[in-house]
Amino acid sequence: MAERVLRGRPGSPGLAIGPLVRLPKVSVDYIRPTIEQRGDTLLIREEVEPAVERDRLEAALERARQELAALAAGADGMGTEILEFQLALLDDPALIEDATAQMSNGVSASSAWQHTIYRQILSYEDAEDEYFRARAGDLRDVAVRVARALGAVEDRPFPLLPGAIVVDDDLSPSSFLALDWSILGGVALERGSASSHVAMLARARGVPMAVNLGEAPESGEGVLDGEAGVLVVRPDPATREAYARRLDERRLAQAEESAQLTRPAVTAAGERVRVMLNIDDPAAVSDALLDAADGIGLFRTEFLYLGRSSLPDEFDQFQAYYALLQRLRGKPFIIRTLDVGGDKALPGVSLQAETNPFLGLRGLRLCLDRPELFRPQVRALLRTAVFGPIKVMLPMVATAGELREAEDVFATCLAELLAENAEARMPPLGIMVETPAAAVAIDLIPADFFSIGSNDLTQYAMAASRDGSGRVAALNDPLHPAVLRLIGRVVEHGRASGAEVSLCGDMASDPAAVDVLLRLGLRRLSVAPAALGRVKLAVSRHGAGDA
């Protein structure tokens, strides 16, 4: 029999080859009500006692809450949030308003629940906005859980086959969380959407998923390509082999990357390279990953300013820096001062609208203009420096004069703190090399260290923004000789002057670019947390073919 290719939409990238296993359909039974018409009103009757039914529904809701709470306790951040949303629905009396009214009219708890919840599910399924349509899946999840607690659903055991591709019309988030993804291969959904909570969970867990495939078979072998959103049923030997090869390559690469993760990064020639991390939210980075890295090469302090109604004061900031410093246990820690302005807004800070924000009041320029923003951060950094080897990096510097101005602010704040009998210390002050001006005339800027911000450096050198149209985006090439010469110049200056040079732009996370950067003489890279293993692997291969 020939293979069948079902084309849907991508849900979560990754490949899986394995037996198709359909999740048992949940069958929901409820007492069929008798309906009589009296004048204009329909009377729905079942042989039930209203008070008893109300208690049954309340008990079922409570049981569902407990189950969800237990499931949430075992889930990670995103899983917990999604389950908390379902819990909030169950806690809301408005959810069962209609059901309560129906039970008073003699409808059973099961029927009243089904009727009420399915009307709400339908209203979401009909929503215009894809995001709201996807919420129907959450309500269905809640609907079945409560129905099961009411005894209206028959639970059927689900056979767990290793490597199986789970087929369902639209898998619920709580079913996803209840399945063992260390054994199972992937998910093929007949309906569903990439915006659904279950798709978000799949992406967070790295489980391949295709959605909106249309009617899928319940048995036989399948090949799932989450990136393309395709399910091949009963693949031909050639198809199967091609996918098996891709899967092997992927597994091999992943195994190599994770094997490299905890090893020091050393080139084939035996040269040590420091691979550090770019961090936004410290809570999103595990201690294991911090241990595996050579420190933090870029802490974006904007994170501290987001999600709050007032600006973080000196002590809020000190606490955040201090906590991360403790977790690093003496490893290098580079903190970048506030980098907003231009296109990056900040809650609670009004910015002047500019016609060309990327060439406007950004980064250090804004901080020097707004001492009320800058000074609390400077004071917090001076206090933190007492407790460990932090370095402070200033963004968007074009001239030595700007560095001097910033140094003056640090010196003034230090004198104030010492006069207040506070403990404070001057940390090394470096700059981010993002402007072609700074790169070309790097020898004129006497900073303690340099970190190349290759994203902005590329966009300014090429006069092409990354999110521009096709022609513009193509010009935004960090590997263009113009950009590489600027980088090389900074590296050369570092070698001559003894100042440390690192690179913290996106190109450091790209294995192909890593090779080029190492050839230019860079020995310090700062990368996205997810790229650490990949970059270390690229470093270990560097120079392997040169001998």
Added chain:
Amino acid sequence: MTALRAEVVITHPTGLHARPAVKFTKLAKSFPATIRLRRAPDGEWVDAKSVVKVMGLKFRTGTLVELEADGEGAGAALAELRALVERDFDEIHG
């Protein structure tokens, strides 16, 4: 005392969806005042403390929302709820 009103535009890219609705109603519940919201200028008022009702409005990004509060802490409730919406529900996105 008469009810107080305020207006705010939903700027969160995916609108008043699951997590924002949970945050919004949690904050609303922390005030003793009666709080309602609707699509300005003439939508149907719903209880701002009910996540089912608030999400049921299916407000997308760009919706102009009218808030109304009555009773103890009405002023503070409006100010804080409005600020939460303006802060995109404290979610980092993009």
